[in-house]
Amino acid sequence: MTPILPLLLLTIPGAEGYIYPNEYELHWSIHIVLYPYLTGLVAGAFILASLEKVFNVKVLQPIYRLALITSLAFLIAAPLPLMAHLGHPERSPEMFLTPHTSSAMAMFGFVYAWYLMVVLLLEIWFDYRKDIVIWSRDKKGLIKYVYKVLTLGVTDISERAIAFDQKACKFITVLGIPSAFLLHGYVGFIFGSVKANPWWSSVLMPIVFLFSAIVSGIALVLLVYVITSLVRWRRISMPCLNKLAELLLYAMIIDLSLEMLDFIHRLYESEESIEILSKMISSRLFISLIVTQLLIGSALPVLTLIFARFGRLPDEMRRMFYFIAAILVQVGIFATRWNVVIGGQLFSKSLRGLTTYKLEFFGIEGLLAAVILLLLPVLFLWILAKLLPPWVPEDQPHDTGHRTREVDLPPGSLPSSGTV
């Protein structure tokens, strides 16, 4: 028998089996990988910050403000890849002006705006208000007027006013937690609700997205904290870093369990798509899913974190391991986003073929543009950190009024090996 399959394989380079003709080009490119990655960092960093505020995890105090402005910096950058990807970016305001209420993407605009305007900006403003008022009095030159504007005319820093700030801050944080969950759960929903795509269509998608967001956010703040401390020649608070590592580890375990659950569920259901999806995983996604996401990005950092946190190690080495683990986690989470977005387009909806993704270097959809978009939030963070310094002096208690409590932990709340 003449093998018929090679005969029917078309001249489409990189394609295998039958794909619909309109599926030749992948419609969502690397920018759409960046977008859930960035929003995940936003939500994760915010949830981390709220641990200090709402759940009174005092040991996290050194990174509270850092987590907040990191969250803001990444939130500002989050819609940029989305905009860069639109065929008609000039029409994007229509998503707000004439939103189509049944569209998950249109509603994301409102969730985003709510999160930016009501939650993050307000919380940061209330938290920094006293400092801003002081800076607007003490600083010289143009920056003085910037702070004056930032006070929004509210210059009262009496004890009563500060007490109100604290209350407002806590209230917004409580409001902010479900908002952060909503923000990233919603990004997951955008994918999870596409019933046409069996790789995406899953009710677990928003939950998996959310937990991977928390993982990536904690790892990001850990990285930023270590790097900024090194650059500023400041001592790193080891209890804080230990706590971050622990939280990262626990979040990763939950995240991994959920991903496994999703995976097993798909296998067990074994729908008609299982064949092509298995083929995709074992061929096109092997490096990015099995090697990068699961081995390098999940298993390795989990082991590193367990070893570093609970092994008997000097602090310097512990820090180094945490740092390496956090970088690996970022690689892993980026791979997660990649595997969802790109993976979801590598197989044909005819369920009969696989295609490939050709990432160009230059051009608006290229690698260079993606790297720039990925570096932008770092630039935003640098500017924000200049404008609203998030640093907590180690040798004196932070004096923004609402955080006069002790930095030290209650005895016994952390293993002694990790405390300074």
Next chain:
Amino acid sequence: MTNSRPESRSPGMARRTFLQNLSAKLPGLIAFFALAKPGKAGADEPGGYDPEQHNYAMGIDIHKCIGCGRCADACKSENNVPRDEHFFRSWVERYVVTTDREAHVDSPNGGIDGFPALPDDTDILRSFFVPKLCNHCVKAPCVQVCPVGATFLSRDGVVLVDESYCVGCRYCIQACPYGARYLHPEKQVADKCTFCYHRLREGLLPACVEVCPTQARVFGEIGHKSSPLHRFLRFNEITQLKPYLNTEPKVYYAGADGEVI
């Protein structure tokens, strides 16, 4: 009311005047907006075309399709679809089922240039051609997901894209289970079959239906007994594509096997 010193008008006075003005003008404004709303029964449509009277759909008879690809070609010409082999509003697939019950599918250049001959010694059980196009779903996922409402279901049952509104986010392309949409490379908007809407409005048939030499494509209306589609649906065993997704597609296939998805 007279006021000798207008410059010293109190805010209360200004408000009163405003309200008075408003109460005088409000009925007029309401009337304006009420009249500006489009009429229900299509009385405003040019040429007496009443979209409410139509519910278009298409039938495709697999037994009759010879895979000549003239429909796909005519579609490109009629609708200025890019000639590139990766953009189609309508295309033709060839299914070859071998004796081991494996189905192999191909569609070189959408079938426009015909199909390469199959080897003689292959154990072929059967082979057939399946024209594909937008299914104009009643519960269209593309309509649901469009963030600005640029894709919509018209009153005459056709799913259309408003080119001047589409932001080019491609969410609709992702949501379409049939691969029927593409991003127009020049216009940067989503594009797909419209049932040749511009022709329908003139009382003409879609271009693909018009050129089909074997009348494998049947165009008509749901609910009109005089429509050829009515007869087609009545005398054939009908299947739809991916019915389990509950999109209620309105392209009906006669003679399509389970392999066709």
